[in-house]
Amino acid sequence: MCRKKMAVDAVPPTPKQPSPRHHNNHRKQPSNSGKSSPSHNSSTSFDPLTTQNKPTSNFTSSSTSHSSRHSLSSLRSSLPENPQLYDISEIRSATNNFLAKSYSAATTTTSSSSSSSSRCWRCNLHGKDVIIFQRKSHNELRPSSVRQKLSSICRSHHVAIVNLLGASISGDCVYLVYNFISNGANLQDVLHNKNNPGFTVLSSWMSRMQIATDLANGIDYIHNNTALDVKFVHNRIKSSSIIVTEPSFNAKICHFGTAELCGEPTEERDCDDFGGNETPKVVEEIIDEESSSPKKLTRSSSVKFNGTTGYMSPEFQTTGVGTRKSDVYAFGVVLAELLSGEEPVKYKYNKATKEYMKMSVVDTARAVAEDSGGEGEGRLRKWVDVRLKDSYPVEVATKMTRLAVECLHVDPYRRPDMRRVAGKISKLYLESQVWCDRMKIPTDFTVSFAPR
Structure with a gap:
């Protein structure tokens, strides 16, 4: 029985020219196996895998592209956004028309939060946990000047500085929007x-x-x-x-x-x-x-x-x-x-x-x-x-x-x-x-x- 099996395994490949698809499969075989096997059985067992290699590769590439898109989106979300000049209506909506309770942790950053010209609110703005400070403007600033300054400030990033996300101007008040630091x-x-x-x-x-x-x-x-x-x-x-x-x-x-x-x-x-x-x-x-x-x-x-x-x-x-x-x-x-x-x-x-x-x-x-x-x-x-x-x-x-x-x-x-x-x-x-x-x-x- 062993001789018969060895005889089957030792059958050489037919001299018939393979079809283009089989020819491609035989060309892929050495790259996957590293060297050609003398066994016909191993060759036949490899053919089904090579026939399924193409759709599997498509699935893998699709999965890889999906994961790469996911990683790119997560990376994009972690990068700092462009500075935003918020409309005052957005600030009013986030602070419930300034009727929301002022943030009490003095606090966190200001010793004069009780002043009418310097108040702060912790709220949600554009899906982010932020803190909004109301400051008195000392001089009338032009929108173009504010936009230029805001762009320069928001491009500055350091691990020891709380990021400024944007600002809004209404009358003689400036509303500054910062990231809220919750763990401190x-x-x-x-x-x-x-x-x-x-x-x-x-x-x-x-x-x-x-x-x-x-x-x-x-x-x-x-x-x-x-x-x-x-x-x-x-x-x-x-x-x-x-x-x-x-x-x-x-x-x-x-x-x-x-x-x-x-x-x-x-x-x-x-x-x-x-x-x-x-x-x-x-x-x-x-x-x-x-x-x-x-x-x-x-x-x-x-x-x-x-x-x-x-x-x-x-x-x-x-x-x-x-x-x-x-x-x-x-x-x-x-x-x-x-x-x-x-x-x-x-x-x-x-x-x-x-x-x-x-x-x-x-x-x-x-x-x-x-x-x-x-x-x-x-x-x-x-x-x-x-x-x-x-x-x-x-x-x-x-x-x-x-x-x-x-x-x-x-x-x-x-x-x-x-x-x-x-x-x-x-x-x-x-x-x-x-x-x-x-x-x-x-x-x-x-x-x-x-x-x-």
Whole structure:
């Protein structure tokens, strides 16, 4: 029986010319099998597969094209959209004609959400979870200028900056639409928990270094690395404008683009940005007040600054013009706040004088930096947040304090550039990581913002 089977297997192929279809099948066989088999049985068993190869290939290619279309659509949805200049009717519809409850997390990004000129709503717009801020416009902007600015701002993307999706203008109000960050809380609430002042989720040194690194890189990007001709100024750096996300405690900067779109006076701003060859309104008010000195200064003619107490640089308090150097000063305040765990400004009651004394984190940081080194190490340890439980590299903390004081210099020209600040903090972050590895301190644990 074996001989008979071998005889059948050894039958050579017929010399008859195969049909074109069979010829193609025989040409495909070597590419699939790698070499020709001497077995007729294997050849015959292969033929049905080759006859079904064509429809299977069609099905596979169809499936592949379908999956590729799906991956392309998912990729397209993940890419940033073009900036949108929303119609005011869309904003009204999303906020229920502005009757929806204002977002209460102060909050998340603004300390003046209760003001009628600065409110915010969390809502759904075009199928996205967004937060809409209402801001007062300082100058009448031309639609073409707004569209150009919006396009420049929305083309700027950084992992440490909350994306601006679009804006809308109605009367003297500007409505700014940002992505809503759901998995985090603002730095002010994280550091200064009024319900439990002795607790913070930022109880490790590396978590605070992570936030400082993210902030420095984000501001450096805004000032120097947007790859655009526009020189951006944030003008709203403060702890309530910074979102700390869990579980990795990364920081995100809010309100990027507000200063430009609201027409706030900043450095290197052209008169064309204000709708023509006109002087900005703030400057006009200053001129009127100076020229009419006998007049009594009234509330309606005074100049309002969009600053927050404790974060305004000396020159900003004088001129009201935001600059990159005033951003550096505000960052120095946040850095000192991050190191000490103290609020920028607070009042302490003195029992002896029976008066309230103003305590500034800027003044205490300068005093600590002057005494740092040697015997001053004890003062540094008293100043650094006690909730860190004295578990941090003292040398790195000293360098971070000195860097914060450099940013807080009274002379704006002696403050460092954010590129230099970001480079220094990145280096100190690596030194802190080496210290943690040497001390065997765990850095991969997670803490939730949610209540227990």
